[in-house]
Amino acid sequence: MRKKIPSTAALLAFxxxxxxxxxxxxxxxxxxxxxxxxxxxxxxxxxxxxxxxRRTRRGVQLTEAGLSYSRQIAPRLDAIARDTLAVMAxxxxxxxxxxxxxxxxxxxxxxxxxxxxxxxxPDVVVNMSTRTRPFLFDxxxxxxxxxxxxxxxxxxxxxxxxxxYPVPVCSPQLAGARAGMAAADIAALPLLQQxxxxxxxxxxxxAAGVEVAHDMGGMRLELFSMLAQAAIERMGVAxxxxxxxxxxxxxxxxxxxxxxxxxxARAYYFIMPERKAERPALARFRAWLVEETRATREGA
Numbered sequence: 001m002r003k004k005i006p007s008t009a010a011l012l013a014f015x016x017x018x019x020x021x022x023x024x025x026x027x028x029x030x031x032x033x034x035x036x037x038x039x040x041x042x043x044x045x046x047x048x049x050x051x052x053x054r055r056t057r058r059g060v061q062l063t064e065a066g067l068s069y070s071r072q073i074a075p076r077l078d079a080i081a082r083d084t085l086a087v088m089a090x091x092x093x094x095x096x097x098x099x100x101x102x103x104x105x106x107x108x109x110x111x112x113x114x115x116x117x118x119x120x121x122p123d124v125v126v127n128m129s130t131r132t133r134p135f136l137f138d139x140x141x142x143x144x145x146x147x148x149x150x151x152x153x154x155x156x157x158x159x160x161x162x163x164x165y166p167v168p169v170c171s172p173q174l175a176g177a178r179a180g181m182a183a184a185d186i187a188a189l190p191l192l193q194q195x196x197x198x199x200x201x202x203x204x205x206x207a208a209g210v211e212v213a214h215d216m217g218g219m220r221l222e223l224f225s226m227l228a229q230a231a232i233e234r235m236g237v238a239x240x241x242x243x244x245x246x247x248x249x250x251x252x253x254x255x256x257x258x259x260x261x262x263x264x265a266r267a268y269y270f271i272m273p274e275r276k277a278e279r280p281a282l283a284r285f286r287a288w289l290v291e292e293t294r295a296t297r298e299g300a
Contacts, residue, residue, distance in 0.1 A: 006047050013040035014052065015077055018062055018070035079141045082127070095124045095281045100131035100145040104224035105268065108244045109296075110146070117288045124281045132196055132222065137273045143282055144272035146289075148196070151269045157277055159286060161268040161293040165261045166200060169228070169245060169254045170237040177237065181257040183208035189257075190236030191218040192227050197264075200239045207262035228254065243296065268293070 016026035017037060027034045045052050052066035062070065082098070101110065106128055114126065131145065134153060151158035168186050170177045176189055183205060191201055193216065202215045218236060221227050227238040228245050232253050248254040270289055276282055 006044050007040075010040045010044040010047070011073055011077060013037050014044050015070065015074055017041060017053070017060070018066060019074070021061060022059060082141065097124060097126050097144065097281055097285055098142050099126060099128045100135070100140070100142045100147070101128045102132055102146060102148050102268075103130040104244050105146065105148070106130070107225070108246075113292055116292075117285065120288065121281075121284050124284065126285065143276055143279070144270060144286070146268060147271055148268050149266050151267075151271065153271055155275075156271050156273055159270040159290055161270055161289065162297050163267045164241040164264040166204065166239040166241050166264070167256050167261045168204075168237045168258050169240050169242075169249070169256055170231050171234045172252065172255045174231075174234045174237065177255070177257050179255065179257060183210045183258060183260055186237060186258050187212040187215075191215070192230050192236040192238040193218050193220045194224070194227055194239070195220050195222040197239075200264075203265075204239055204260075204262055208260050 012030065013026060013032070013036075016029050017023050020026050020029070023034050023037045023041070026032075027037045030037070041052065048065075048069075050065045051063050052069065053060040054063055110128075117124075117126070129142075131142075131147075134147070134149070135142075135145075137156070146161070148164070151160070170189065174189065187205070187210065191214070194200060198216065198220075201212075205212045205215050219230065221230060224240050224244050227240055228248060230236065231238045231240075232248065237257065242249060242256070245254055249256070270286055272282060272286070
C-alpha cells in the first residue's frame with residue numbers, strides 16, 4: 001500500500017516558508033522563485049486538505065494547522081539531513097553517534113577529553129545536542145545520553161560515571177565574601193539557585209549542620225555556566241563542582257569561600273537503549289567514557 005507522504009520539495013518549501021513566515025525569504029533560501037514556493041505550498045495544502053497559511057495584506061501567516069504541522073515536520077527534516085550527512089561522510093559504515101548531553105558537563109569535561117577518543121577511534125564521529133531532562137529514545141534520533149539524575153529509564157541500561165561534589169563559589173569582589181568562611185557565614189550572602197538542582201543549598205547546609213530559613217531563595221538559573229557567570233558578576237554565591245569551573249578558579253575570577261562539600265545523591269550516567277547496547281561504535285565510546293570518568297574520580 002502506498003504511503004501517504006507529500007513530496008519532499010513541498011515539505012522543504014513549507015518548512016522554510018513556515019520558519020520565515022515569508023514566501024519571498026523561503027524562495028531566497030532555497031534558490032527558487034516566489035511563484036515556485038507558492039505552487040509547492042498550494043500543492044501541499046491540496047494534498048492535506050487544509051490551509052496552512054493565511055494570506056494577508058502584510059504577507060502570510062501560519063494557520064493553527066500550519067503551525068502544528070510545521071512543529072512536527074521541522075525536526076523530521078532535520079533528522080533526515082543528519083542521517084544523509086552521516087551516510088555521505090562514512091560511506092554507510094554507521095559510525096556516527098548522536099548523543100544527548102547535559103551542557104556544562106559536555107563543554108567543560110567531555111570536550112577537552114574527546115580528542116583522545118577521536119585518536120583511538122578515528123572512524124567514529126560523535127555529534128552532541130543538549131538535553132537536561134529525561135526523554136524517550138524511540139521519539140528521538142539519539143543513540144545514548146549523558147544525564148545527571150537517576151538511572152531508571154525504561155528499556156535502557158545505565159552506566160555510572162561520577163557524582164558531583166559542589167562547593168560554594170563567588171567573585172572575590174562579592175561584598176562580604178572572603179576565604180575561610182564558615183557555612184553559617186555563607187548564609188549571609190545572596191544565594192544563586194540552580195533550576196535542575198532545587199534542593200542543592202538545603203542539602204549543603206544540612207551536611208554542614210546549619211539550618212537556614214531562606215536556603216531555597218534567590219535567583220534561579222538552569223545551567224552551571226549561567227550560575228558561574230552570575231557569580232563572576234557578583235550577583236551571589238553558587239554551588240558548583242570545581243571540575244566544571246577550574247579555568248575560572250585558576251584565573252581568579254571565582255574563589256571558594258568555604259571548601260565544605262557533600263556527595264550529590266544523584267549522579268552522571270551514560271544511558272543507552274538496550275536494543276543498541278551491542279552496537280560496536282557505541283560500545284567503544286561507552287568503554288572509553290567509563291574509563292575516563294573512573295580516572296577523574298581517582299584523580300588520575
